[in-house]
Amino acid sequence: MPSKKTRINLTVDDDMNQLLTELAELQGIPKTTLVYEYLEAMRPHMIEIRDAIRLVNDKKDPSQHLRKILMNTQQDFLDVLKEEFKDA
Numbered sequence: 559m560p561s562k563k564t565r566i567n568l569t570v571d572d573d574m575n576q577l578l579t580e581l582a583e584l585q586g587i588p589k590t591t592l593v594y595e596y597l598e599a600m601r602p603h604m605i606e607i608r609d610a611i612r613l614v615n616d617k618k619d620p621s622q623h624l625r626k627i628l629m630n631t632q633q634d635f636l637d638v639l640k641e642e643f644k645d646a
Contacts, residue, residue: 568593603627 570578582589610623 603630606630 578589578592582592585592587595606623606627610620610627613620613623
């Protein structure tokens with residue numbers, strides 16, 4: 559049964575292709591799955607960026623979205639650090 563999801567073409571340079579290939583192989587998943595999972599992980603950030611750009615285009619203050627982006631990024635970084643120190 560064909561997927562109901564929209565397909566997109568993506569062109570990357572050789573270095574990016576090699577990096578994606580290696581990451582996918584190391585995790586034992588297809589490269590397309592890796593790219594999809596990365597995009598899904600970025601979805602909340604992409605929404606905030608989109609909303610901030612819309613405000614800028616409407617000549618409004620985007621600081622609310624920029625703060626949220628910063629706070630989410632800091633939390634993601636702290637979560638990574640916690641995982642690293644937990645395993646150490």
